[in-house]
Amino acid sequence: MALPLPRGLTPPEVAFICEMELVTVIPRQRLDALELLGGPTPALRPPHRNNIPLWLALLLKRQRRANIVPPPWLQPAALSAILEFETKHAKDVFSPPPKLPPSADGSNMTSPPFLPSSTADAPPDALPYHWLELGEMLLNAAPDDFEEPDQVRRLMRDLREVRMAKLRAGVDVLDAGGGVKMNGVGGMEVAEGRAFIGGVIDGLRKIGASREQSRREGEADGGANGYGRTADYDDDEMDV
Amino acid sequence: MSSYYDIDAILTDSQKVPCTFELTVPALGYVEGNAGQDIKQGTKVELPLWLGSMLAISQPAGSSPLVTLDLPSALSPRVINALKADPRTIDLRALAPHFYSLGSLMLELFEEDELVDVMTDTFKKRAAEIADQAHNPRGALGEGADFLRGLDENERQLFRASHDSAKAVKTWMTDVKKK
The missing domain is CATH 3.40.5.50 (Ribosomal Protein L9; domain 1)
Incomplete structure (x- = not known):
C-alpha cells in the first residue's frame, strides 16, 4: 500500500x-x-x-x-x-x-x-x-x-x-x-x-480454494495410513 | 489473503443469499418487512451472506440450525448452464458485482464439484478475452464495450493490471524515442 x-x-x-x-x-x-x-x-x-x-x-x-x-x-x-x-x-x-557455450573442462559456471x-x-x-x-x-x-x-x-x-x-x-x-x-x-x-x-493464477486459486482444502483433508486422511503422497495422486485421477 | 479492511471482502459479505427459517422466532418480523410480528417457521428471507452463514452454521443448544441456506440466484442452475454454453456473453456484473468471491465463499459452505469446474473454466475463458481487450486500445470503446461492462470486480482488477502493464511498456518505448 x-x-x-x-x-x-x-x-x-x-x-x-x-x-x-x-x-x-x-x-x-x-x-x-x-x-x-x-x-x-x-x-x-x-x-x-x-x-x-x-x-x-x-x-x-x-x-x-x-x-x-x-x-x-x-x-x-x-x-x-x-x-x-x-x-x-x-x-x-x-x-x-x-545455448551456453561449452567450456574446456565441461564445468561452465558462467x-x-x-x-x-x-x-x-x-x-x-x-x-x-x-x-x-x-x-x-x-x-x-x-x-x-x-x-x-x-x-x-x-x-x-x-x-x-x-x-x-x-x-x-x-x-x-x-x-x-x-x-x-x-x-x-x-x-x-x-x-x-x-x-x-x-x-x-490468483483468481484461479481463489476459486479452487475449497477443492484444494478438501483435497488436503483427503490427503491428511490418507497420510494416517502412511501414504500421503499416493492419496494425492489418487485424488488427481479422480478429478479427471 | 484479504485483510480485515478489504472493501471487496466486505462488499462480498454483504451480498444477499436466500435463507429459510427453520424455527419461529418471536419479534424478528422486521427482517421481512412487518415489524413487531413473529417470523414464522419456513419463511424465506434474503439475508446478507455474513449473517446467513453465521445462522446456518451455528447450532444453538445442539438442535438443528436456525436457518438453511440456498445458493443465491447468481449461482442458480440456470446461470451455470448459461456459463457452460458461453462464458463470454454473460453479464456477471448484473448477476453479482463480486461474482467469483461470492462463488468461492459459497463453495466453502456447499460441496459442488461441478460449480468449481464451471467457474474455473469461465474465469479462464474470460481472462483470455480480457487480455485481448486490454491490449487493444479501441477495445474499451468499440465492440468490446458490452463485454467489459459485464466484468465482475475481480475481472476489472485483472483488466486494469493488464492494461497498465501494456501501457507502461508503450510509454517506455515512446520515452526511448524521445531521447
Whole structure:
C-alpha cells in the first residue's frame, strides 16, 4: 500500500538493467581505459572493435565517437528465421534462449548476464534475455548502423506480437497449481505479462480454494495410513 | 489473503443469499418487512451472506440450525448452464458485482464439484478475452464495450493490471524515442 508501484520491475528498470549488456563498437576516436567500479573498460583504438557496456556505447554513439555493431540476431535474416520458427514450427513454445557455450573442462559456471549475448560474435539463431529492450534502444539510438532499420523494426514488432499472443494464450492451460513453460521469454515480456498472469493464477486459486482444502483433508486422511503422497495422486485421477 | 479492511471482502459479505427459517422466532418480523410480528417457521428471507452463514452454521443448544441456506440466484442452475454454453456473453456484473468471491465463499459452505469446474473454466475463458481487450486500445470503446461492462470486480482488477502493464511498456518505448 505504501508504494503505488506494482510488483516486479517496471519497464524503465528492465531497460536500465539491460544497459549493462556488452555490445561491440567500432570507435572513431581514441579513448583510454576507464576505471569503473565494475572493472576497467577496454582502451578504444580506432579502427579496432571492442566490447563495452551498452550505456557507454549509447553515450559514445550520441557524441559521434563510435559506431555500434548490431548483434547478429538483430539482422533481418536472423530475425525472420526466428519469426518463422515461432509461427510455423513451434506454435506454442517460445524460441529457445541462446545455448551456453561449452567450456574446456565441461564445468561452465558462467551464464547470462555475465556472458555477453549481444556482441558481434553472439549466436545469430537465438534471442537473448534482453532482446526487446536492446533492440529498441539500438534502433532508436543508432538506426544508421543498421543496413535496413525499417525492416528490422517491422520484424521486431511482428515477433513481439507473436510472442505476447503466446504468453496470453498460456492462461488456457493454467490451473490452480499448474504452470506455463516460459523458457526463452525476455525480460521486458516478463515485465509486461506479470500482472496479468499473476492475476489469473490468483483468481484461479481463489476459486479452487475449497477443492484444494478438501483435497488436503483427503490427503491428511490418507497420510494416517502412511501414504500421503499416493492419496494425492489418487485424488488427481479422480478429478479427471 | 484479504485483510480485515478489504472493501471487496466486505462488499462480498454483504451480498444477499436466500435463507429459510427453520424455527419461529418471536419479534424478528422486521427482517421481512412487518415489524413487531413473529417470523414464522419456513419463511424465506434474503439475508446478507455474513449473517446467513453465521445462522446456518451455528447450532444453538445442539438442535438443528436456525436457518438453511440456498445458493443465491447468481449461482442458480440456470446461470451455470448459461456459463457452460458461453462464458463470454454473460453479464456477471448484473448477476453479482463480486461474482467469483461470492462463488468461492459459497463453495466453502456447499460441496459442488461441478460449480468449481464451471467457474474455473469461465474465469479462464474470460481472462483470455480480457487480455485481448486490454491490449487493444479501441477495445474499451468499440465492440468490446458490452463485454467489459459485464466484468465482475475481480475481472476489472485483472483488466486494469493488464492494461497498465501494456501501457507502461508503450510509454517506455515512446520515452526511448524521445531521447
